[in-house]
Amino acid sequence: MNSNHNLRKPFLHFGNPFRMISNKGSSLSPKLVGLLDSFEENLMEKLKSLKPREQDGVLSLSWMTSALESLCAIQTEVKSLISALELPVNDWDEKWFDVYLDNSVKLLDVCIGFRSEVSRLNQGNLFLQSVLHNLDSAAPVQFTKAESSLDHWRQHISSKNPRIEKCSSILCQFIDTLDVPRIKNSSKGRVLMRTMYGVRVVTVFICDVFAAAFSGSAQKLVDLPAPEACLWAEAFTEVQALVNGEIRKIHSGGKVMVVKELVAINTSVKKLHPLVQKGEDTVEVEALKSSITDLRNSSAELTQRLDSLAREIDSFFQILLAGRDALLGKLRVGSDVSNMMQHNNNAKHQVVR
Template structure:
């Protein structure tokens, strides 16, 4: 602006000179108005915000892709993936603030997209938390077996071995029972159906819609993978096709999706049930220990005659364990302790990440609803404002909780 004023001043000075006549300084107009049209600075700022946001997504997606594809079948990768989603939604919140786009300027369609997506995410978080809680409940059985198999003082008695066998068998059945809710998971499919990049005229709106689309794509993909892992069913596994290739995160996302889906499909094609590595390690140990405990505690029930009297002399004494069996029992017991502790730690970490993600989504949704109330209140009467408050409080997010 100062430069334009300076040019105008020089033009006025030159025009006052007799030998210049009425000729302007730039006979074809000010070239700065052509190079830098009105409002171009804001457009450049929006492009920079858009580039920064999408590059941040791309960089984090690259870190999320494991060196070994098999590592995606772990609770530790699941924890990193949910942490990625939390960071993405926090970045989205920051972007909205940097755009200086008040809710009063939001198109009604944008608000519907945000609110609809957020309530679906809350439902997905609840389903994931429920399944993780169910898996965590099995830790009680494992900890009791660890207590029974404490070999630091003495060798477990036949009774302890028998109880250990029963509880290990119960844990194996518990861990292999799958969630039918996650297997069908209509919420994820419904969220996938909302994927789309609406055409927006304003620069701010375009940046916002691209950002919302990118975050939603990541969310649908990652939640779909979790549903497969926790349900043991390939039905929720989907290949997302991005609407455009001009997103900066396009290549990184396609690489990650191809690697993850390829590994999961390879597991299913081999006849294996997809399961987290941490759980599979404990299950292998539990199965081996289960076989050893039944061999070390086998005894026949006392025989009864025709009138139901026990004959104690016919009871077969428990078979004594060999040194090799005792050594194997000790190794399995130690591995069970280490595996159970590691599994419990990972389940707690993932559960915490899911809860944190739930809170981020919920706070973002509540903030939008609060801003809607504030922006709508001045133009409404007292009765209308009160009605709006009641309507907002009946939002699906409250029902989801």
């Protein structure tokens, strides 16, 4: 089947989210143009840094960790930009709040799904540690136990994580709300809308890559458009084409396991398994030692990189949670101020009467 059949065509039914600010100079003050340009230039540089130096580095755990580091940095920069805009909460459209809060919950769920997959992969790595332990032992039954652990690893690693399947569905819903409501008709609101759109597009792209890598399927992988008005558009289009193209290429070749470190483990397991099956008496000693060394090195690298990825997922989760709490806090303050003003107005009317 042609891979193009698997692509969704997002927001064809939406309008252009940048129609109000395609010409920044004519509608925004120099200060706002400077804030927006600075943010978009930083976003562009982060996207450029996501272009893998090596073609097979697209689906490595180290690339995924770097991608999440970039997302965390982008989220922090957004908070700084919002503070610099000094946009009053009561100028924000309620629909925007609803979309933001709903999407933040979706992203938190996605983070939980990714974290569960990292934990599952770490659990699988325990079987490999058992293999290495048994083969280091002098017990007569070491080969039988090692073979059993290798079989358990194969079964575990080939199983599906339902939470990852759920992540793909959540991301599809997220895409449908990328064209967010405007924050009234203010220049600050338009800057914030454009900024948040860029963040959301990059976030969906990276999370979509994670879902494809962890699920072993590229069927729900989406190519997102980037409006030419954005300074980051060209960099985004380039890195998305490179990463998504490589993922589809791997899957079109019939491969299910695509994460580089897992592929290395699988290669080591395939070499070791037939040697263990032969038994202690007939095994080729040098070949066995070499295979054990390869598996030990691959397993150690997997453990290290899974730990690094887990930390970045946790950091991203906390940043999302903090941003959500901060917005809810502003909403409560805004509500208190609004209620106080309403109370004062009612009191004045009563005095007049």
